[in-house]
Amino acid sequence: MKRCAWAWAALWLSALSYGGVDIQGFAPPDIDKWVLQREYRRIWRAIDDDSVPPDTDAIVVRYYFKRMGSAETSWLPEWGGGGAVGKNLVIVPLDADPFLHQSFLQITTHELAHIVLARAAGDVALPRWFHEGLAMTLSGEIGFDEQVVLSRALLTGSLMPLASIDSVNGFRQYRAMLAYCESHQAVTLLINRYGLEIIPQIIAAARSRGNFWGGMDSVLVMMPIEFESAVRQAIRSRYQFIGFIADTYMAWIGAAILFLVGYFMTRMRNRRRLREMAAAEQAAALRAAEAASDRDAAAQGSSGTTDTDIWRKNETHTQ
Numbered sequence: 001m002k003r004c005a006w007a008w009a010a011l012w013l014s015a016l017s018y019g020g021v022d023i024q025g026f027a028p029p030d031i032d033k034w035v036l037q038r039e040y041r042r043i044w045r046a047i048d049d050d051s052v053p054p055d056t057d058a059i060v061v062r063y064y065f066k067r068m069g070s071a072e073t074s075w076l077p078e079w080g081g082g083g084a085v086g087k088n089l090v091i092v093p094l095d096a097d098p099f100l101h102q103s104f105l106q107i108t109t110h111e112l113a114h115i116v117l118a119r120a121a122g123d124v125a126l127p128r129w130f131h132e133g134l135a136m137t138l139s140g141e142i143g144f145d146e147q148v149v150l151s152r153a154l155l156t157g158s159l160m161p162l163a164s165i166d167s168v169n170g171f172r173q174y175r176a177m178l179a180y181c182e183s184h185q186a187v188t189l190l191i192n193r194y195g196l197e198i199i200p201q202i203i204a205a206a207r208s209r210g211n212f213w214g215g216m217d218s219v220l221v222m223m224p225i226e227f228e229s230a231v232r233q234a235i236r237s238r239y240q241f242i243g244f245i246a247d248t249y250m251a252w253i254g255a256a257i258l259f260l261v262g263y264f265m266t267r268m269r270n271r272r273r274l275r276e277m278a279a280a281e282q283a284a285a286l287r288a289a290e291a292a293s294d295r296d297a298a299a300q301g302s303s304g305t306t307d308t309d310i311w312r313k314n315e316t317h318t319q
């Protein structure tokens with residue numbers, strides 16, 4: 001009993017030290033404030049280097065239905081599954097059709113990651129690709145095929161500059177999907193090359209330099225143009241081969257269609273020639289028969305008969 005009381009006290013203090021979560025509206029059955037506080041703590045630990053005390057402000061997580069005409073509906077793009085508003089509010093529509101993520105817990109965790117990042121960065125505005133890429137990485141599963149989107153963008157040459165992703169809320173769904181994929185690839189590049197621990201270092205350096213790219217320069221000695229180029233190179237090396245297969249696959253289909261068309265045209269031409277040859281032979285045979293018939297008639301009408309005529313006559317009869 002005593003141990004149980006201590007456990008509850010520890011849990012309560014832990015929740016208090018990371019701020020509480022206040023759920024409003026129609027919370028899905030698998031979500032409660034303890035689950036969300038646990039996720040908030042996990043994310044804070046992943047991106048914090050202990051240089052900033054955890055933000056203890058309470059967070060409101062509001063679940064609502066768009067069809068009920070809630071005011072929050074106008075705050076999200078049509079493809080949005082949730083939103084982080086400022087540093088204290090998360091909104092999640094329960095009747096949206098988002099392209100990203102599949103469960104409400106993942107959507108809420110994604111939005112909590114935005115809250116944690118905004119709080120950890122203090123007054124520094126982090127670029128949207130950094131926000132989205134980390135929120136995707138920290139909330140787990142991705143609900144669409146990144147390979148398809150990126151290989152198609154490579155084929156059509158439609159990869160976008162990372163800076164343009166800041167305007168993603170105004171994008172239509174396909175461009176928004178591409179923006180999220182590129183964001184994910186950019187953050188994955190950072191984590192694969194330098195480990196997850198590079199993230200709190202970049203955020204801390206950005207805070208001390210007063211801007212994000214200053215932080216990137218301090219930690220990685222990398223300017224925006226160099227990082228952009230590294231991200232494109234990483235995407236190309238990972239997905240260009242898939243695009244190449246798709247490309248050559250189409251070329252093979254084209255070659256097969258050309259072969260079939262050629263085969264049937266040759267076959268039709270040969271059949272036409274055979275018909276013409278058969279008709280020519282038939283005409284020649286007819287002409288020969290007519291000539292022979294004329295000779296017979298001439299022989300019968302003549303008074304003298306030579307040995308040759310008799311032979312021809314016999315020959316004609318024996319045929």
Ligand SMILES: [Zn+2]
Pocket residue numbers: 110114131132135
């Ligand atoms: Zn997001």
